[in-house]
Amino acid sequence: MTHRSPRLNHWIIFLAVLFMLFGFGPGAGSVLAAEKIIKIGTIFPLTGPVATAGQRCQAAVQTAVEIINNKHPEIKVPLAKRAGILNGYKIVLVHADSQGKPDVGKSEAERLLNQEGVWALIGSYNSSVSKPASFVAERMKRIFMCGASSSAALTQRDMNYFFRLAPTDKTESIEFVDVLKWMNKTKKANVKTIGIIYENSEFGKHAAEEAKMAAAAGGFKVVADVPFSPGATNLNSEVQTLKKSNPDALFGAVLGADYSLLVRTMKQMAWLPNIAINYCSGYQDPVITKQLAGDADFFMGSTAYSPQFASLMPAVAAVEKIFKTKTGGVPFDGDSIQEAVAMLVLAQAIEKAGSLDPDKVAKTLYANTWDSPLSLGGKVAFVKGGQNIKAQSIVTQLQGGQYKRIYPEEMADTKIIFPMKPWGKR
Amino acid sequence: METFVQVLIDGMLNGMVYALVAAGLCLIWGVMDVINFAHGEYLMVAMYVSYWLGFLLNIDPLLSVIAAGIFIFILGAMTYQLIIRYTIGKPGLVALLATFGLAIFLKNFCMNRFSPNFLILTDTWLGDKTLHLGNLIFPVPQLVAGLLSLVVVGLIYTLINTTRFGWAIQATAMDRDAAELMGINTERIYLVVFGIGGACVGIAGGIMPSYLAVHPEVGSMFGLIAFVCVAMGGFGSIPGAFIAGILVGCVEALAGFYIAPVFKYIAVFGLYLAVVFLRPKGIFGW
Numbered sequence: 078m079t080h081r082s083p084r085l086n087h088w089i090i091f092l093a094v095l096f097m098l099f100g101f102g103p104g105a106g107s108v109l110a111a112e113k114i115i116k117i118g119t120i121f122p123l124t125g126p127v128a129t130a131g132q133r134c135q136a137a138v139q140t141a142v143e144i145i146n147n148k149h150p151e152i153k154v155p156l157a158k159r160a161g162i163l164n165g166y167k168i169v170l171v172h173a174d175s176q177g178k179p180d181v182g183k184s185e186a187e188r189l190l191n192q193e194g195v196w197a198l199i200g201s202y203n204s205s206v207s208k209p210a211s212f213v214a215e216r217m218k219r220i221f222m223c224g225a226s227s228s229a230a231l232t233q234r235d236m237n238y239f240f241r242l243a244p245t246d247k248t249e250s251i252e253f254v255d256v257l258k259w260m261n262k263t264k265k266a267n268v269k270t271i272g273i274i275y276e277n278s279e280f281g282k283h284a285a286e287e288a289k290m291a292a293a294a295g296g297f298k299v300v301a302d303v304p305f306s307p308g309a310t311n312l313n314s315e316v317q318t319l320k321k322s323n324p325d326a327l328f329g330a331v332l333g334a335d336y337s338l339l340v341r342t343m344k345q346m347a348w349l350p351n352i353a354i355n356y357c358s359g360y361q362d363p364v365i366t367k368q369l370a371g372d373a374d375f376f377m378g379s380t381a382y383s384p385q386f387a388s389l390m391p392a393v394a395a396v397e398k399i400f401k402t403k404t405g406g407v408p409f410d411g412d413s414i415q416e417a418v419a420m421l422v423l424a425q426a427i428e429k430a431g432s433l434d435p436d437k438v439a440k441t442l443y444a445n446t447w448d449s450p451l452s453l454g455g456k457v458a459f460v461k462g463g464q465n466i467k468a469q470s471i472v473t474q475l476q477g478g479q480y481k482r483i484y485p486e487e488m489a490d491t492k493i494i495f496p497m498k499p500w501g502k503r
Numbered sequence: 504m505e506t507f508v509q510v511l512i513d514g515m516l517n518g519m520v521y522a523l524v525a526a527g528l529c530l531i532w533g534v535m536d537v538i539n540f541a542h543g544e545y546l547m548v549a550m551y552v553s554y555w556l557g558f559l560l561n562i563d564p565l566l567s568v569i570a571a572g573i574f575i576f577i578l579g580a581m582t583y584q585l586i587i588r589y590t591i592g593k594p595g596l597v598a599l600l601a602t603f604g605l606a607i608f609l610k611n612f613c614m615n616r617f618s619p620n621f622l623i624l625t626d627t628w629l630g631d632k633t634l635h636l637g638n639l640i641f642p643v644p645q646l647v648a649g650l651l652s653l654v655v656v657g658l659i660y661t662l663i664n665t666t667r668f669g670w671a672i673q674a675t676a677m678d679r680d681a682a683e684l685m686g687i688n689t690e691r692i693y694l695v696v697f698g699i700g701g702a703c704v705g706i707a708g709g710i711m712p713s714y715l716a717v718h719p720e721v722g723s724m725f726g727l728i729a730f731v732c733v734a735m736g737g738f739g740s741i742p743g744a745f746i747a748g749i750l751v752g753c754v755e756a757l758a759g760f761y762i763a764p765v766f767k768y769i770a771v772f773g774l775y776l777a778v779v780f781l782r783p784k785g786i787f788g789w
Contacts, residue, residue: 124611126720128619277765304765310521310724313513314759314767321506321760334621334716341714344631345642368623368716372631500631 113166115433117142117420118189120200120210122177126308127333129364130412131202134225135172136403137413138199141420142168143399153392154450155425162428168420171195175206179279182206186213196433197222199419202412204228205279211239220435220442222423223463224416227357228283232464238439240459242415242422242452244468246284246330246356249379250291253354256377256472256484257326258295260352264495268351272301272324274315274339276331284330284356300324307335312342320348327353329360337365340372344500351496354378354472361411366475374477375497379470381411381453383480386471389488392450411470414451422447422457509639510760511753516642518752519649520707524725525732525744526656527579527703533739534676534696536595537587540602543726544609545701549575549708550717551613557624557712564713565628568651571709572702579701583694591693606726614719621716629713644714648707655706656745659699663741672696676739704729731775737788747786750774 119138122131143149146167149157161167171193175182182201189195190213197220201207207226214221220238223231229245244252260266271292275281281304292299301322305315316339319327327350331339336359343349355378359365363383366373380386387394396417397409409417422442427433430441446458446467453469460466472484474493481491528542539545552574553567562570586605590598632643663669674682675692683689708722715721732751736743751771758770778785 124614124619124719126718128614128719129621132619304763306765306768308720308724309768310728311513311517313517314510314756315764317506317510317513317760318764334718334721337621337623337716341631345633345640345714347633347640364620368621368625370625 113161113163114169115162115166115427116169116171116193116195117423118171118173118186118193118195118198118200120173120175120182120185120189120198120206121202121416122206123172123174125177126335127177127202130333130362130410131175131177133404133407133410133413134200134202134416136400137224137409137415137417138420139170139403140396140400141417141424142170144396145421145424149395152395154396154421155448156421156428162424163431163433166427166433168424175201175203175210177203177206179203179205179209183209183213186210190214190217190219195219197423197435199224199416199423202226203278203280204231204283207231208279211236214238218435220423220439222419224419225357225412226280228280229287230279230283232462235462238435239463240419240422240442240465241463242419242457242465242468243357243381243412244379244470245287245464246280247287247291248468249356249470250284250287250328251294252379252470252472252484253288253328254291254295254297256354257297257352259484259486260493260495264493266325266351266495268325269298270300270322270324271297271326271328272303272319272322272350273299273328274301274303274305274319274331275329276307276335277304278307280332280356281330284328288328297326305335307332309335309338312338313346315339316342316346316348319343319350320346323348323350325351329353329355329358331355331358333359333362333365336360336362337369340369340376344372347500349497349499352377353497357381357412360475363407363410366478370478371503372500374475374503375494377472377474377483377493379411380473380480381468381470382409382414382451383411383473384408385473385480385482385490386453390450390453396451418449418451418457421451422449505638506760510756512639512641513645514753514756515749516645516649516752517756518749519652520645520711520748521725521728521732521751522745522748523648523652523655523707524704525729525736525748526652526659526741527700528729529733529736529739529741529744530659530696530703531700532733534672535587535591535693537590537598538595538602538730539582539697539700540599540726541582541606541609542700542704542729543722543724544606545575545578545704545722546708546711546725547613547717547719547722548578548609549705550711550715550721551617551622552705553709553712554622554624554717557627558622563628564624564710565647567712568706568709572705575705575708576698576702578705580694580698582701583697587693587697588690610719617719619719621718622712623716624712627713631714642714644710647713648710651706651710652745652748655703656741659703660741662699668695728771731771733785735775735778735785737785740785740787743785743787 173185229247360378736747759767
């Protein structure tokens with residue numbers, strides 16, 4: 078029989094204590110449980126052409142988590158008045174960068190769920206990324222909360238664990254066509270033809286398909302169908318094609334820097350339609366709008382939130398204060414606020430379910446209508462497939478750098494300027 | 504017909520900018536046989552130089568081109584001194600991977616320092632100005648960029664073909680060992696060539712904030728197109744790269760307008776493939 082030396086025994090005991098202390102031993106699970114942490118993964122485009130939007134979305138989720146984890150009696154949103162959920166559980170975020178690429182988003186979803194052990198995912202801004210990333214979550218029976226992706230196809234897949242907050246491009250297309258009909262009826266605008274410019278991606282292509290269907294149903298003729306490659310060096314051919322067809326109205330699904338390039342190229346080519354309406358896009362980006370200055374004016378778009386909506390959504394101001402500390406003073410926009418809502422609604426559902434069983438939480442999400450002071454309609458409710466049927470947006474027009482509410486009429490705070498003012502007369 | 508001419512003008516003006524970006528790459532590739540994957544990122548850095556000079560000191564991009572050119576000359580020379588020098592004589596893949604790493608470093612450095620935000624210079628001298636000739640529109644920023652390209656490419660061509668330094672560059676490109684035996688300091692030639700290559704793209708990037716938003720990803724597509732121009736024009740041929748640049752611009756514009764906008768890059772890379780198959784040395788290669 079051999080005996081270990083006392084020196085060796087000391088080392089073994091020392092290493093065992095070290096392992097226990099840092100959670101590598103058999104007690105590791107219980108240490109984590111004692112900390113009462115729920116890990117949530119976020120996937121946004123933090124780099125790449127739409128990184129500004131992605132970073133704001135991430136900041137919005139961080140803002141929501143700060144409200145959930147800490148007492149904020151001054152904030153009038155659910156869960157703000159106490160710290161944590163489920164009797165003291167805190168949410169910890171694990172961030173990932175999709176770069177706006179579907180393959181990267183998918184592998185990041187796999188990494189977050191398999192290696193980081195996150196309980197649920199939030200993301201991914203680009204519809205093209207949300208689609209594969211949510212498939213990963215669905216396969217692993219984990220909840221995927223989608224704030225801003227607007228492709229209607231996402232909620233037509235009958236998935237059980239996917240929930241989307243934003244209005245779809247289908248509802249937006251119908252709304253845009255309604256605006257044109259309203260203009261023809263009340264302003265004698267005589268809009269008959271539509272041009273569509275869109276990025277050649279899941280989001281852009283689907284938005285264009287929905288736009289064509291809505292236009293046909295509304296009796297409008299699509300005379301220009303112009304897809305383009307995101308990140309192009311120029312948009313000259315695209316704008317020339319639009320100029321040649323000269324549609325009365327232009328629908329745009331153009332993100333990030335491409336939007337500013339589009340507006341500047343339209344100015345250089347001295348072309349404007351009578352009315353231009355954008356899906357959630359560069360139009361909503363307050364940074365781009367500020368930098369384009371007067372050139373951004375008179376364009377229109379669907380907007381779920383802008384600081385000019387303060388009177389409609391009084392609860393936002395206090396939340397926005399926290400958000401601005403994370404974005405260097407940039408306020409919420411229609412996309413980022415949806416991601417904050419996604420986090421808050423998920424936390425409410427966990428609290429109501431009283432459990433961390435994803436099945437129970439998913440069922441609870443479907444079964445209830447959620448109070449959501451950060452949403453335009455004030456409520457959130459999901460139907461089969463995961464679409465929020467209470468999602469609303471207002472069609473706004475940029476006037477003097479401000480998002481003015483135009484349609485529906487009952488929510489309007491100013492009159493539409495029609496046709497758009499020519500470039501030379503601004 | 505008028506539309507055709509307008510599309511052609513747009514294509515030529517964009518093509519001349521591509522040519523200027525490609526000229527620097529062509530010089531480096533032709534003389535040193537080094538593929539500089541960071542070329543697009545040089546462009547992006549030059550745009551930031553021009554943007555910040557405009558934003559902080561109110562210097563117009565039209566003047567900032569000089570500072571941007573000098574800055575990227577120094578960056579290019581430093582790249583040679585600190586990275587490329589150690590890859591000379593090693594398999595070509597070493598330099599390629601080294602510049603690829605540099606490209607990632609530059610992109611992420613700018614993202615870290617300046618954020619991924621799109622930065623736009625407003626109220627520049629050239630701004631959104633246009634010249635009208637009948638119904639034809641000439642966007643002034645692109646027109647000036649095109650003229651600048653013509654001047655810079657002309658200067659480089661003259662430098663290489665009519666000066667002793669240019670002959671030394673040519674000699675080094677043909678046979679480095681023989682050039683050294685003739686008393687040419689090839690190390691210095693390489694250093695200066697990398698600098699001049701950088702200066703070309705620096706000048707292009709310096710003028711661009713007049714009409715293009717600046718962000719960390721802005722150089723990627725320009726870099727890719729520059730590779731196409733160099734390969735199409737013929738490795739090491741400055742006139743070849745210039746003509747290929749204009750050709751690429753025109754093909755892009757005509758295909759984008761007459762076939763479909765989404766086809767414009769397909770046409771460019773299709774043409775590139777055709778040239779590679781039919782004349783692998785490029786149009787002006789030897």
